Amino acid sequence: MKSIHFIISAAAVLLVAGATSQARDFDHSHKALTEVLETHVHGARVDYPALKQSPDKLNGYLDTLAAVTRSEYDAWNREQQMAFLINIYNAATLKLIIDNYPVSGIRRIGGLFGLGSPWKMDIVRMFGEKVTLDHVEHEVLRPDFKEPRIHFAVNCASIGCPDLRKEAFRAADLENQLEEQTKAFLRDRTRNRLDIENRTLHLSRIFDWYEEDFVEASGSVANFVAPYFTERERAFIEQGDIRIRHTRYDWDLNDR
Numbered sequence: 685m686k687s688i689h690f691i692i693s694a695a696a697v698l699l700v701a702g703a704t705s706q707a708r709d710f711d712h713s714h715k716a717l718t719e720v721l722e723t724h725v726h727g728a729r730v731d732y733p734a735l736k737q738s739p740d741k742l743n744g745y746l747d748t749l750a751a752v753t754r755s756e757y758d759a760w761n762r763e764q765q766m767a768f769l770i771n772i773y774n775a776a777t778l779k780l781i782i783d784n785y786p787v788s789g790i791r792r793i794g795g796l797f798g799l800g801s802p803w804k805m806d807i808v809r810m811f812g813e814k815v816t817l818d819h820v821e822h823e824v825l826r827p828d829f830k831e832p833r834i835h836f837a838v839n840c841a842s843i844g845c846p847d848l849r850k851e852a853f854r855a856a857d858l859e860n861q862l863e864e865q866t867k868a869f870l871r872d873r874t875r876n877r878l879d880i881e882n883r884t885l886h887l888s889r890i891f892d893w894y895e896e897d898f899v900e901a902s903g904s905v906a907n908f909v910a911p912y913f914t915e916r917e918r919a920f921i922e923q924g925d926i927r928i929r930h931t932r933y934d935w936d937l938n939d940r
Contacts, residue, residue, distance in 0.1 A: 710752065712764055714771050714852030716745040720778070725850045728843070732939050736782040746775055750809035757811070763855035766829055770853045773820045773838045776808045780817075781841050781937070789935045790841045832897040832908065835890050836865040844875070844888065844933035870912035875931055878917045883926050885909070889933040 720742050724731045735742065749772045757765060777790075780802060784793045794800035803821075806814040825834050836846040837853060846869040853861055870876050875888045891898060891905050902908035905928060910921040920926075 710756065711748070712760075712767070712855050714745075714767065714854060716741055716748065717771055717775055717852035720745065720775075721848065721850050721852065725848050728847045728938060729940060730778070730781075730841070730848060730938055732781055732785045732937075735778065736785050739779070739782055742775060742778060742782075746772075746779060746809065749775070752811070754811045761855065762829070763858045766825070766831065766834070767853040767855045767858055769820055769825050770834060770837045772808060772810060773817060773825075774848065776817060776820075777839060777841050780805075780807055787937065789937050791935055826894075826897065830897075830900065831862070832894070832901045833862040833866045835894055835897070836869045837862060841938055842933075842935045843938050844935060845938065846890075848938070867912055870909055876909070878913060878921065880917070880920055885921065885926055885928045886931050887928055889930045891928070892930045 720735070724735045749768070752768070757768065760768070780793060781787065781790065787793060790802050794802040794805050801818075803818045804816050806816055808815045808817060808820055810820070821834075821838060825831075825838070837849070839845055839848040841848075846865055849861065849865060851861075869888070877886050878884075879886065885906065887905070887909065891909070895905055898905045898908040906921050906924075906926060910918045913921060
């Protein structure tokens, strides 16, 4: 009986050690996704035809993310969890596009004759089940982390969206990466600008759709965006009495 007990105990130790090793061995640098992005992201454009021809690295990366268990994820720190969720969202979006390419825009995908929503399709493999892009963003990322800058990190494969970063998000660099993404987007005067003469802030519709996130973080949309404008513009915005108008959102695919 003692020998049987020893064998069972040893087996249990090996199982626990294996699980711990698997969790420890997860690549939090997300190197595989960075290699995909470095190859196929060119400025604001994504080379979907080339990615469609060589999808193996992207598919392999998604397989790696799909193998992560909920218990492993729960053991990670906040930055590791956020990087995982942002990257799985962006990688799944890339796969959605190449699986349907050529397509003129992401909203053309999904449902009968494209009348459904691509964000409500069960395409993300996570924690042993298939979930939607909406689930990742609106049921996990937004409520769990209360970080409005994620709206400049997750990518909707559209021209109006903040540019897809040419590298994966990483826990060790997440703060800098989120700040860089937010700064780059808000300093793009084709989408966000201040008209001092008419006391009007022209902002992306992202600030309309997710207004509550920015208000919760900074008290108002104007307070959130002000630090990303020039010193003169920031002072003007902080004076108050300013209108916000939302610019047109370009849903064309970001392949040009």
